Amino acid sequence: MFMTVRFSRRSFVASASIATALAASPRFAFAAATGEDARLDALFTRIFNGKALSAPMKVNLDVVRYQLERRLDGPRVGVDSPQSPYRITQRSCAAFSVPDFLDSTHPMENAEDAEAYLARLAGLRTQIDNDITEQREQASRGLLAPAWSLDLALMQLRKLRAPAPGESSMVQSIVRRTAKKGIAGNWQARTEAIVRDAIYPAIDRQIALLEQLKPTSAAGDGAWRIPRGDEIYAAALMQATTTNYTPDEVHKIGLEQVAELTAQLDTVLKAAGYTKGTVGERLAALNTLPEQLYAATPEGKAELIASLNAGVQKMNALLPKAFATLPEQPLDIRAVPVEIQDGAANGYYYSASLDGSRPAIYWINLKEVSDWPKYTLPSLTYHEGTPGHHLQISLAQKSENIPLIRKTGGFSAYSEGWALYSEQV
Known part of the structure; x- marks a missing residue:
């Protein structure tokens, strides 16, 4: 049975939040798993039948x-999420996400914030154990990440576990930030005890599980290697693109675009004097030129990030020529934390808090500085910063014309499409 939800035109903003809770509820997942998703049609018909909705309200409803509807996709194919079918990977598990959240997102303005930090950190033990339980159950059904992904996850777990408890980044984050704000308290000893007595033993249990399960991981990389993999991949593709293209159709589009971009690169490289070898070989040669590389030192990394900040400021000065409304939220540029850099993406974006208390963050992975020849960095800034994710998402957050669910939710096809377009403007 569905939860009872009543919508009205006046209360759509609040109702959208209720709808989000509905989508996340166990009853909703149960309905999907038992083939009762037709109730969704009945629910919306009962709520909105005969009501006159404005054009913007119709978009909100859609x-x-x-x-x-997308919440139903996973249960239909036997997973929680088609786009993330494995509980533990090098990018997805509580042991990685919670420490990152605590350091980059959790506020630290007063003693209450510090106490909340400790409470959240203490709760990480339960979250890690939940991941262990869920991954063990998934593995019994053949849902286990590829061996290379598990290797990266193990590498990061061991790196997170390696320092003495008092030197852990989970401890040093609160120590550093409370000291900066002048928040009195025995934060070092209290946090160290949590890490030593609760978090490290839980990480050890997760390491042991992955070491046990890794030999059972099916060979290969793609979703085809797991039960119902073709269905899972098709569902993930639909969620990511909001289209009904088949995997074969998207693959064909991809091949055509690679050919088109390769031809464009060939022209550009020849004009720059790079004429010998394939396009790939010429790019590889360009990427190793000393004048294109920052030093793989703390000073070199700082210089690289300084260049990114300069690029953002330069672009911000140009934005008024194309945009009447500009983002108010500040944008920080930071290196991906060492503990998760082995498996993290090369670049990604965290939006600012809705209340303005925390800036947006554009992350760059500097595990290998040589991954970032200087000529590649402007495109990354245009994508992750401005006029890409930061401009688009920040303006959505501040909009007075859309409900909360549209300020905080997102569609990859739209946000990534805009960011890719931004690289070319």
Whole structure:
């Protein structure tokens, strides 16, 4: 049975939040798993039948309905999420996400914030154990990440576990930030005890599980290697693109675009004097030129990030020529934390808090500085910063014309499409 939800035109903003809770509820997942998703049609018919909705309200309704429908995709194919079918990977588990959240997102303005930090950190033990339980159950059904992904996850878990408890980044984060704000308290000893007595033993249990499961991981890399993999991949593709293209159709589009971009690169490289070898070989040669590389030292990394900040400021000065409304939220540029850099993406974006208390963050992975020849960095800034994710998402957050669910939710096809377009403007 579905939860009872009543919508009205006046209360759509609040109702959208209720709809989000509905989508996340166990009853909703149960309905999907038992083939009762037809109730969604009945629910929306009962709520909105005969009501006159404005054009913007119809868009809001379409967004809520689409997000609810997508919540059904995973249970239909036997997973929680088609786009993330494994509980533990090098990018997805509580042992990675919670420390990162605590350091980059959790506020630290007063003693209450510090106490909340300790409470959240203490709760990480339960989250890690939940990941262990869920991954063990998934593995019994053949849902286990590829061996290379588990290797990276193990590498990061061991790196997170390696320092003495008092030197852990989970401890040093609160020590550093409370000292900066002048928040009195025995934060070092209290946090160290949590890490030593609760978190490290839980990480040890997760390491032991992955070491046990890794030999059972099916060979290969793609979703085809797991039960119902073709269905899972197709569902993930639909969620990511919001289209009904088949995997073969998208693959064909990809091949065509690679050929088109390769031809464009060939022209550009020849004009720059790079004429010998394939396009790939010429790019590889360009990427190793000393004048294109920052030093793989703390000073070199600082210089690289300084160049990114300069690029953002330069672009910000140009934005008024194309945009009437500009983002108010500040943008920080930071290196990906060492503990998660082995498996993290090369670049990604965290939006600012809605209340403005925390800036947006554009992350760059500097594990290998040589991954970032100087000529590649402007495109990354245009994508992750401005006029890409930061401009688009920040303006959505501040909009007075859309409900909360549209400020905080997102569609990859739209946000990534805008960011890719931004690289070319």
